[in-house]
Amino acid sequence: MELNIYAYKCKRCGELHYPYKTICKKCGENDHNEFDIVPLPKKGKLLTFTTLYTLPSDYEVVTLALGIVELEDGNRITGQLDIKNPKIGMKVDGKVEVVRKDLYKKHLGMIFYKA
Amino acid sequence: MREVYVAGIGITSFSRLEYPLVEIAAYPGLMALRDSGLKKVDHLYVANMGGGRINGQTGLASAVVDHMSLTPAGAETIENGPASGASAIKQGYMAIASGMHDVVMVIGAERMREANPLEATDFVATLTHPQAEYIYGVTLPALAGMFTRLYMEKYGVTARHLAMVAVKNHKNAMDNFYAHLHEDITIEGILDSPEASTNNPYVADPLRFYDVCPVSDGGACLILATAEVMKKINKPMIRLAGIGQATDTHCVHERKDPTELLAVREAARQSFKMAGVKPSDVSVAELHDAFTILEIAESEEVGFFKKGEGHLALERGETQIGGKIPINPSGGLKAKGHPVGATGVGQAHEIVLQLRGEAGKRQVKNAKVGFTCNFGGFGNNVVCLTFIKE
Numbered sequence: 001m002e003l004n005i006y007a008y009k010c011k012r013c014g015e016l017h018y019p020y021k022t023i024c025k026k027c028g029e030n031d032h033n034e035f036d037i038v039p040l041p042k043k044g045k046l047l048t049f050t051t052l053y054t055l056p057s058d059y060e061v062v063t064l065a066l067g068i069v070e071l072e073d074g075n076r077i078t079g080q081l082d083i084k085n086p087k088i089g090m091k092v093d094g095k096v097e098v099v100r101k102d103l104y105k106k107h108l109g110m111i112f113y114k115a
Numbered sequence: 116m117r118e119v120y121v122a123g124i125g126i127t128s129f130s131r132l133e134y135p136l137v138e139i140a141a142y143p144g145l146m147a148l149r150d151s152g153l154k155k156v157d158h159l160y161v162a163n164m165g166g167g168r169i170n171g172q173t174g175l176a177s178a179v180v181d182h183m184s185l186t187p188a189g190a191e192t193i194e195n196g197p198a199s200g201a202s203a204i205k206q207g208y209m210a211i212a213s214g215m216h217d218v219v220m221v222i223g224a225e226r227m228r229e230a231n232p233l234e235a236t237d238f239v240a241t242l243t244h245p246q247a248e249y250i251y252g253v254t255l256p257a258l259a260g261m262f263t264r265l266y267m268e269k270y271g272v273t274a275r276h277l278a279m280v281a282v283k284n285h286k287n288a289m290d291n292f293y294a295h296l297h298e299d300i301t302i303e304g305i306l307d308s309p310e311a312s313t314n315n316p317y318v319a320d321p322l323r324f325y326d327v328c329p330v331s332d333g334g335a336c337l338i339l340a341t342a343e344v345m346k347k348i349n350k351p352m353i354r355l356a357g358i359g360q361a362t363d364t365h366c367v368h369e370r371k372d373p374t375e376l377l378a379v380r381e382a383a384r385q386s387f388k389m390a391g392v393k394p395s396d397v398s399v400a401e402l403h404d405a406f407t408i409l410e411i412a413e414s415e416e417v418g419f420f421k422k423g424e425g426h427l428a429l430e431r432g433e434t435q436i437g438g439k440i441p442i443n444p445s446g447g448l449k450a451k452g453h454p455v456g457a458t459g460v461g462q463a464h465e466i467v468l469q470l471r472g473e474a475g476k477r478q479v480k481n482a483k484v485g486f487t488c489n490f491g492g493f494g495n496n497v498v499c500l501t502f503i504k505e
Binding site for chain 1: 262322
């Protein structure tokens, strides 16, 4: 089964939210808070990135590359990068994989590769 | 609404302090009481972010009010991330302006160095969005690194501009006894020399070690009072004239243009409007330079310079002491230090010193209007204060 990251689409106005919100940011309608769950696309372009050298204590790697990606549908997502020489504007492809492990749990999230 | 004045101020060193959090809060309170000549206060607000998590001390305000033998005065702990300090000052202002209290003590205190540096960074990282940022390993330096890269791309800010902010603020801190870092760094040492990459390694590329504030312990205090109380004590009339606060999206990626700090823009606009002044009237400012890029970006967003031109004003020396609008004469978060919950009160402390003319070697001449920008999260909760000397 293919894993996805999901966005929340307002049933009234169609606005997409990632991450989830209780009230739609566009129509502000609050007599319902119903959203359709839709998978975020995985292709996009790299908006900005950094390589982090001081990591939270539960990481076993020395550096971590992080970036913000603008996805095909215009939504944006923060994710990890597995790209040798990232450049602003480059095309990337995402996969949902383990991004953080702690004692109790493996956390899934989007890791981007060069398209 | 009643006018609100600063009756007394106090501060600890911002560094590593080997005594309990409650005392880090109480000592600046004691100094402020002495400074004002007052013995009692009606209410206490204590700004703190990590007491529960790092120091195992919850309900800090209750502990402080007893430690200072100020009971039965009311006391509340205020947590608003790194903007806790200015938020607590805002609460103090509202308590007095509304007529509820006449004298309010506002303390900011933090003891972060009880945790190791990785834990301290992780503690601050809990400010980020738990599912959409934190799980990826996103920390505040990571968000600042991504912000800096965009800023460089869009406006032509370079590593040299960032280093210039660090050098300026470290130089200012040399004249601040209470500053965390007394290190007179040079552009050569952190950027140009062969040793620079060792002296100044990357933390969150393109940000390097000297672009990032230290992890500090520290406390600061402001006693706020009515005009009536001020008549009874012989202190300069420094009025808290304007307060603005605004928020922005929790996730940085949700911002339409992630190089814009809309909460800073809006909080500053409100603060200036309430005080009845313009950005060009400001004689001295303390901006939240947790990362060097933020001093540049905030100097634009609050209205001192046009968007994208802050680094040019920095080049021209306009933000130095003696320049058109001196920024961070205290050394800023960069060199004075950043005990998160205390920072906003620390900024206000510096502005009051400057407006009173008590800042010694780092005194800005004829300072009449002072401004602070206290930046919470990565710009998702910002409080700006304007002080006027009467």
